[in-house]
Amino acid sequence: HFQPVMANYLLVSVLPVLVTILLSSGIWVGVYFIFDLGGPQGGETNNYYGCDSTTTSPPVSTLAPGQCELSGQYSPCTADCEFVICETLQDDLYPNEQFGTTSSTDCWLRLLKEAKEEIVIGSYYWSLLMNETADCTDDLGYSKDGQKIYDGLMDAAKRGITIRIAMNEPSGEYTFNEPFAIRDANPEKVQVRSLNFSKWFPGYGLLHTKSWAVDGKHSYVGSANFDWRSLAQVKEIGMAVYNCPCIAEDVKRMIDVYWYMGAENAVLPAKWGAEYATNANHDAPYVVPRQVGPSTAVHFSSSPAALDACGRDNDIDNMIRMIDEADEFVYLAVMDYAPATMYTIPHHYYTALQDALVRAAMERYVEVRFMMSKWDHTIPKQYPFMHALDAFNDGMPCRTPFANSKYRLRDDSLLARAAQQILRTSNWLADYWISMGGIGMGIRSAEEGQEEPLVTKMKHIFLRDWNSKYATPISKFDNNGQRL
Structure with missing residues (x-):
């Protein structure tokens, strides 16, 4: 009798208690999740470090494979987009010849003119004014181009436009006074941040980009520095894109990475937030419809890899991939090239490109x-199929005798010739891939087998220089770079 009695006693007395406990726990668990008592308080999340401090499992992603979570403005591309090749050529390099390009100065002045609300800039150094290059002479007034840009930025701030400048940390070679002077004259409208890359990357690091984004509508990526010589005397090339939010917004996202890293005590995040991400890359570029001709495919890459947000192609990987896809020709033009680090000591051999x-x-x-x-x-x-561009120089003091352009063209030949190109803001030394901030812009036809007019223009520019009297075969130089 004892065992059945005890069993009945336990069922009658203990079971209601257990049921009460379970029901109470269920209610509290429901309240916990309904009101998110365990999540971040005040709606705060850490977008920069890839975590939100919750202890629950993340929701199941609804993104397609290879896509990124996006946050912010992502406009569609329209036929209103206007692409302009911007080039700095010394006046007497190709006198009385037209090449269908616009001067770097005029491209930048148009950006300033178009600005209505905001200008964001990613830059290396600043020498727009002559007093930053006191050891130079300018008898012919070439520095007026730099003065125009400096005055244009001042005027933009005065008419109420917000300006944010991310630049490399000032060094002994340059004072970087100009951005601070623009800020100090308009403290409510202008902000400046400088980046010390050596804190985050080994060896020799710096911000080497030259980029603009205006009102989320207009942009520029190219080789020209904020230097009067780059606007008048150094051979430079870049691409301005006007009335094209899909492109300008992406350029702005890359400059915003620099802006974040320029904050006081900034550290490299383990994961960049969704506001920096892109789904435009080599495999899935922006497709920009054109008023005439085939649509244009555009995507951006960046370096170093630690600054690449989700979806962003890495610069060196992107270049190698485009070279590996070439069928007929690869044309390249750059200021500096070496298959090694040149600024990091000891030097390291780096053969990827x-x-x-x-x-x-x-x-x-x-x-x-x-x-x-x-x-x-x-x-x-060691390459008999390479030429060096022998720089133009007439002996004029500070008449910068070199070409600073960085671009490559690649043929993607099918039934019809369809080429693609990359414009870069940095040189082709290993240091620039590993520890220096730069941006690349890839352009090709979005329609298979069709010729992209922008790439055709760039090819003509390359061949113009290649076949000019200024290009000298490397066989004419000794191992120290001296003409034989």
């Missing part, structure tokens, strides 16, 4: 033409 060029030339019989500036690095004589 060079190997891609050799693969193209030797395995697929792609025509490779390589122009570089006669500058302060040894010209790589």
Whole structure:
């Protein structure tokens, strides 16, 4: 009798207590999740570090494979987009010839004119005014171009436009007084942040980009520094895109990465937030419809890899991929090139780009033409299919005798020739991939087998220089870069 009695007693007395406990727990668990008592308080999340401090499992992603979570403005591309190749050429380099390009100065002045609300700038150094280059002479008044841009920024702030400038940390070579002078004259409208790349990257690091984003509608990416010489005397090239929010918003996202890193005590995040992400890349570029001709495919890459938000192609990987896809030709023009680090001591051999060029030339019989500036690095004589661009110089003090352009063209030949190009803000030394901030802009036809007019123009610009009297075969130089 004892065991059945005890069993009945336990069922009658203990079971109601257990049921009460379970019901109470269920109610509290429901309240916990309904009101999110365990989540971040005050709606705060840490977008920069990739966590939100919750202890619950993340929701199941509804994103397609390879897509990123996005936050912010992402406008569609329309036929209103206007692409302009911006070029700095010395007046007497190609006198009385037209090449369908616009001067770098005029491109920037139009950006200033178009601005209605906001200008954001990513920059290396500033020498727009002559007093930043006191050791130079300017008898012909070339510095007026820099003065125009400086005055234009001052005027923009005075008429109520917000200006944010992210620049490399001031060094002994340059004072960087100009951005601070613009800020101090308009403290309510202008903000300036400087980035010390050496804190985050080993060796020699700096911000080397030259980029604008205006009102989320207009943009520029190219090689020209904020230097009067870059606007008048250094051979530069870039791309301005007007009335094109889909492109300008993406450029702004990359500059905003610099802006974040310029904050006091900034550290590299483990994961960039959704407000910096993009779903536009080499495989899925922006498709920009054109008023005439095929649509244009555009995407941006950046370096170093630690600054790449979700979806962003890395610069060196993007360049190598485009070279590996070439069928007929690869044309390259840059100021500095070396298959190694040049600023980081000790030097490190870095062959990724060079190997891609050799693969193209030797395995697929792609025509490779390589122009570089006669500058302060040894010209790589080991490639008989490369030429050096012998810099223009008439002996004028501070008449900068070199080409600073950075771009490459690649043929993607199908039934019809369809080429693509990359414009870059940085040189092609390993340091620039590893520890320096830069931006690349990839352009090609969005329609298979169709020719992209922008790439065709860039090809003509390359061949203009290649076939000019200023281009000298590297066989004419010794191993120290001295003309034989």
